[in-house]
Amino acid sequence: MSYYERTPTPVEPALPPHRGPFQTSFATPEDLKAEDNAANEIARIWSVEVHKFAPFSAIDRFVVADRRFSGLLEIKHRTHAKGSHPTVFLNLRKHLALALGSLHYGVRSVFAVRWTDVLGWIALEDIDPRRLKIGGCSRPVKSQGDIEPVIEVPVKSMHTLIAYGDPRSKP
Numbered sequence: 001m002s003y004y005e006r007t008p009t010p011v012e013p014a015l016p017p018h019r020g021p022f023q024t025s026f027a028t029p030e031d032l033k034a035e036d037n038a039a040n041e042i043a044r045i046w047s048v049e050v051h052k053f054a055p056f057s058a059i060d061r062f063v064v065a066d067r068r069f070s071g072l073l074e075i076k077h078r079t080h081a082k083g084s085h086p087t088v089f090l091n092l093r094k095h096l097a098l099a100l101g102s103l104h105y106g107v108r109s110v111f112a113v114r115w116t117d118v119l120g121w122i123a124l125e126d127i128d129p130r131r132l133k134i135g136g137c138s139r140p141v142k143s144q145g146d147i148e149p150v151i152e153v154p155v156k157s158m159h160t161l162i163a164y165g166d167p168r169s170k171p
Helices: 029-046 092-105
Strands: 009-011 023-025 049-052 061-065 068-077 087-091 108-114 118-123 132-136 147-154 159-163
Touching: 029 049, 029 068, 029 108, 029 118, 029 159, 068 087, 068 092, 087 092, 092 108, 092 147
Parallel strands: 068 108
Antiparallel strands: 009 023, 049 061, 061 068, 087 147, 108 118, 118 159, 132 147
16 A cells, blocks of 8 residues: 555544544554564664654654663654665654754764665764755645655665674574
8 A cells, every 4th residue: 555545543642631633643553563673673783772752752762771861763664675765754853853852962863764675774963954855745645744844864874783684683
């Protein structure tokens, strides 16, 4: 199913009272599972804990090392191989949240992408935020925010954490 064919799924608000309309999400169970798997792999390889923020938070996850808040993490799931496109998008609003969090709390922010063949990552400070374009969907699907400023991150600038099929990537 393409992104444009998805139907919204009601998501219960994170905190009570549960009055009023639910927010909707276009993330599929497969997307969420792939992001969870990537978070678990990152946690295992980097020997940290990776936790989710509440649904619809500006940032996906936070990192804990030695029982201390130590980082921010944005994870994207792609349904193609790493080399299929020269860049991957990081939404400007996500970059802004990661940058503010990193600056204010003195922690590292990381952008990770789970492709079909590779789990890759890049530190926020290594992303050139001037590589802006208007991107997203070719037409609004779920909201006007479907078309927004994005930063094009060169795939070749991302580090490989796991190459799937590599026996070293097994727990």
